[in-house]
Amino acid sequence: MKVSEDPLEIYFTSAAREGGILVLPNGASREDWISHDRLKDYIKEHIVDWYQFFNQYDDHGYLVMPNGTLCLVTGCDKAEAWGSAVIPKVLDLAGQNVSSLTFKGDDWSLSNGAICIRGTPTPSRDQGSVFIRGIYIALNEKYWAQHLPTAPRDEIFYYNILTTPIIGWRARLLTRKQKYLKPRSRLGIQDRTSLPFHPSSMLLQILLQVAPSAQVAMVDDSVWSSVADGSEASLQSIKRLTKKVFQLYHIHQENDIVTLVPKPVNQQESAASSSLRHKLSRVVASFLLGRKVSTFFSSLR
Secondary structure, eight states: OEEETTTTEEEEEEOSSSEEEEEOTTOOEEEEOSOSGGGHHHHHHHHHHHHHHHOOOOTTOOOSSOTTOEEEEEEEEEESSEEEEEEOSSGGGTTTSOEEEEEETTEEEEEETSEEEEEOOBTTBSOEEEEEEEEEEEEOHHHHHHHSOOOOOSOEEEOOOBSSOSSSHHHHHHHHHHHHSOOOOOTTGGGEEEOOOOHHHHHHHHHHHHOTTOSEEEEEHHHHHHHOOSOOOBHHHHHHHHHHHHHHEEEEEETTEEEEEEOOGGGTTSOOOHHHHHHHHHHHHHHHTTOOOTTSSGGGO
16 A cells, blocks of 8 residues: 655555565666567577676585576666565465565565565665566586586575465465464475576477477566466466466477467467377476476486
8 A cells, every 4th residue: 555655655454475676766678688589599599608608616516506497688677776575575474364464665664574685776776676587597417418518416496485375364364374384394405405486497398308409598588477467376377377378478499499479369379289288287287296307307317
């Protein structure tokens, strides 16, 4: 709720289990690389060098940047001032309290139940990036093995994916269960390393399974943005939107590069082939449920 315009004052309340807020008091500007097609050959020429540079093995021997997580930034939104907040402040208290926040002027004056930060100009920086867009890139298993030998690892990488909505009766039920019942033991979670989840990493895996002869797979952020409908990033939503991607795009391979290309309008609603639907269902389930998939993240084995 906007309390006043000048000075800017906005009041937020939320009973959701999880959430995020971004305030741009003075708006933002956008910059984008226009022609991504010109980047494909450049990416293919240098992608191995980039992965080798980032994957300097530490004392434990595991990879810093697993296959499929590298992103070439092609655009950003910049702002001279911003405020951001993440709910809840403590994950174990998700949904148990109503979060109350007030953004006034250029800072948070109230931050009950949330983690809040603000950004303002500095002598060395007049703007900061609040959103970035780019191209996610992966190598196929054999190509990766040729150029990035795998060191033994001590940890298992995993993703945190919502299996319960953050609002509604299912969210309230989960909150009550966590409050009154003894939580289940998270077996082995202390021996694992969480990775930020991005849908493009999953799409890359699908491309490499459908086109195993390709050396490099690329997925532009615009692909997922074109199907995102504002729904929460729960397991069911991700599966539904992934299937929608392959109703709107077809898999295109050229010069050892596989990517997604928009279908003609008259073909966009046609169903995927039965073989692709089978691979899609298997890959999505394996990826989101944390099972190993032999043709992806081979560096983690």
